[in-house]
Amino acid sequence: MSEMTFKEMMGRLDEITATLEKEDLELEEGLRLFEEGVGLIREARQRLTAASSKVDKLIGSMEEGLGTEEFELETAREEGE
Amino acid sequence: MNTMDEERIYTVGEVNRLADNLLQGLVVWVEGEVSNLRPYPNYTFFSLSDEDASLSCIVFRDAIREMGFELREGMSVLAKGRLGVYVRRGQFRLNVLEAQESGEGRLRREFLVLMRKLSKEGLFEEGIKKPLPAYPDVVGLITSLEGAAVRDVVINLTRRFPASRLVVRGVRVQGDEAVGDIVAAIELFNRCFPVDALILARGGGSLEDLQPFNTEEVVRAIRSSAIPVVTGVGHEPDITLSDLAADFRASTPTGAAEAVVPSSPEVLAQLRESEVCLAAGLRRRLHRLERDLGSLEKRRPFSDPAMIVSQAMQRMADAEARLLTTARVSLERKGRGLDAAYLSLARYPREYRELPGRIEAAARKLGSNAVAWRRWKKREPDLRDKELRSAVLAMLGREEGRVRLAASRLEALSPLAVLARGYAILTREGETKPLTDSAEVGKGAAVDVRLHRGRLYCEVKDVEIQEGGGEA
Numbered sequence: 001m002s003e004m005t006f007k008e009m010m011g012r013l014d015e016i017t018a019t020l021e022k023e024d025l026e027l028e029e030g031l032r033l034f035e036e037g038v039g040l041i042r043e044a045r046q047r048l049t050a051a052s053s054k055v056d057k058l059i060g061s062m063e064e065g066l067g068t069e070e071f072e073l074e075t076a077r078e079e080g081e
Numbered sequence: 082m083n084t085m086d087e088e089r090i091y092t093v094g095e096v097n098r099l100a101d102n103l104l105q106g107l108v109v110w111v112e113g114e115v116s117n118l119r120p121y122p123n124y125t126f127f128s129l130s131d132e133d134a135s136l137s138c139i140v141f142r143d144a145i146r147e148m149g150f151e152l153r154e155g156m157s158v159l160a161k162g163r164l165g166v167y168v169r170r171g172q173f174r175l176n177v178l179e180a181q182e183s184g185e186g187r188l189r190r191e192f193l194v195l196m197r198k199l200s201k202e203g204l205f206e207e208g209i210k211k212p213l214p215a216y217p218d219v220v221g222l223i224t225s226l227e228g229a230a231v232r233d234v235v236i237n238l239t240r241r242f243p244a245s246r247l248v249v250r251g252v253r254v255q256g257d258e259a260v261g262d263i264v265a266a267i268e269l270f271n272r273c274f275p276v277d278a279l280i281l282a283r284g285g286g287s288l289e290d291l292q293p294f295n296t297e298e299v300v301r302a303i304r305s306s307a308i309p310v311v312t313g314v315g316h317e318p319d320i321t322l323s324d325l326a327a328d329f330r331a332s333t334p335t336g337a338a339e340a341v342v343p344s345s346p347e348v349l350a351q352l353r354e355s356e357v358c359l360a361a362g363l364r365r366r367l368h369r370l371e372r373d374l375g376s377l378e379k380r381r382p383f384s385d386p387a388m389i390v391s392q393a394m395q396r397m398a399d400a401e402a403r404l405l406t407t408a409r410v411s412l413e414r415k416g417r418g419l420d421a422a423y424l425s426l427a428r429y430p431r432e433y434r435e436l437p438g439r440i441e442a443a444a445r446k447l448g449s450n451a452v453a454w455r456r457w458k459k460r461e462p463d464l465r466d467k468e469l470r471s472a473v474l475a476m477l478g479r480e481e482g483r484v485r486l487a488a489s490r491l492e493a494l495s496p497l498a499v500l501a502r503g504y505a506i507l508t509r510e511g512e513t514k515p516l517t518d519s520a521e522v523g524k525g526a527a528v529d530v531r532l533h534r535g536r537l538y539c540e541v542k543d544v545e546i547q548e549g550g551g552e553a
Contacts, residue, residue: 006244007216007277013355020362030366037359041352044244048345048352053239057226058250058274066273071249073232 101166140177159183211309217277224282226251233334242342259293264302282334285315294321313337500533
């Protein structure tokens with residue numbers, strides 16, 4: 001589940017709620033979908049309440065190859081608060 | 082007239098004409114500030130000046146029409162004209178053939194010209210703008226690594242939606258190199274580092290500062306980008322051609338960050354809503370099960386929550402009815418009347434007699450499970466799933482097996498089935514009450530023996546009495 005993108009998670013969640021709302025499912029299948037949905041919500045919440053996004057700097061060039069390194073704002077902290 | 086004759090005395094007009102001829106209609110480009118503007122119907126006089134000097138100019142009506150802008154005092158102008166001398170006055174002047182605004186004014190004019198051109202090509206049409214992703218996983222930022230713009234985007238984006246990753250590509254945003262940097266960065270993301278959305282940001286500045294964002298190259302790079310581009314350049318009311326070409330235009334870098342990612346509180350509220358929907362969906366399913374249970378509960382004395390058990394009960398009732406019918410038919414055929422049938426049924430074995438009590442006990446147990454199930458239903462939804470499986474469905478399965486076993490045993494234990502296994506019913510001659518104690522008959526008494534098939538009429542040879550028999 002952690003390999004899903006946020007967008008994929010939200011899309012799957014929409015699918016599950018729509019299925020649970022409309023279709024006449026077996027109780028077992030309904031429970032399975034419910035369990036999956038609750039898991040997705042938990043994961044999405046976790047990502048949303050993470051301390052902060054990852055910010056990288058893209059370095060290098062097409063010819064020499066690209067890489068990323070962590071990007072930090074020098075003055076962000078005091079001005080941001 | 083083109084060469085001077087030192088012997089000759091010239092008229093004034095000839096001198097002026099000579100000077101005019103010497104210039105040979107030389108065409109020059111000159112830049113200066115407009116002053117002393119004197120418009121006439123067919124031409125306009127003005128002066129072009131800079132810090133050092135001033136030049137008289139005339140521009141004719143046709144040339145004015147070609148210029149596409151109106152001359153104003155103090156305006157910076159780049160003019161192309163033919164140098165000459167106005168013979169009647171001996172005045173040296175520039176006959177302006179064409180002119181354009183220079184400096185800030187020129188930039189503004191070029192901006193408008195380019196805007197018109199690109200607009201005609203359809204590059205700014207709303208219809209070709211790409212939608213922004215609802216939940217971008219990776220956002221690319223193209224801006225200078227120094228300055229307020231990068232900080233504004235980084236802070237606002239990471240706070241607003243921590244689920245996104247931000248990748249910054251540093252570029253120059255001012256000066257001659259900026260255009261190449263920006264175009265290369267847009268291409269770089271598109272070719273080698275796909276992201277869900279691109280932000281092109283820069284702090285506010287003069288028109289000249291913003292010039293790179295007003296170039297055809299950058300506009301075309303934005304439009305060629307497969308990744309949607311959001312601009313956050315400068316502050317209102319500055320607008321650049323990049324803004325017009327972008328898939329979404331924010332007026333500031335902060336605004337661009339806000340446009341690209343959703344706000345966490347909003348998404349969290351949406352998740353809460355999804356959670357409610359999920360719970361409601363499951364609840365509907367459980368309600369249906371509950372309804373089924375409710376209709377079973379009405380069938381007293383079985384406050385049994387499970388359809389499965391009810392089916393087993395039905396099977397048992399069927400077996401009982403079959404038993405009675407078989408016994409009755411069979412006995413009637415023998416012409417022995419119903420008394421005998423009731424008699425034999427009153428004596429059916431212990432296990433069959435106990436069955437109703439056992440069923441009731443099972444039903445009570447299921448009833449208490451139903452109470453536990455209702456209590457469980459009120460608990461956290463995400464804790465329920467495993468318990469439902471183990472506590473309800475598995476239990477119902479167990480009960481069904483037990484009841485099915487009891488039902489099959491019941492059929493096996495029919496009194497007639499017992500006879501089929503080789504047992505016999507013994508009565509005194511002409512009576513229907515089965516003998517259970519040897520003390521009930523004496524030596525030489527006549528007894529009837531009923532077998533599975535047929536009947537024997539016998540005489541007792543001897544009697545052995547078992548001591549302690551309660552029934553005499």
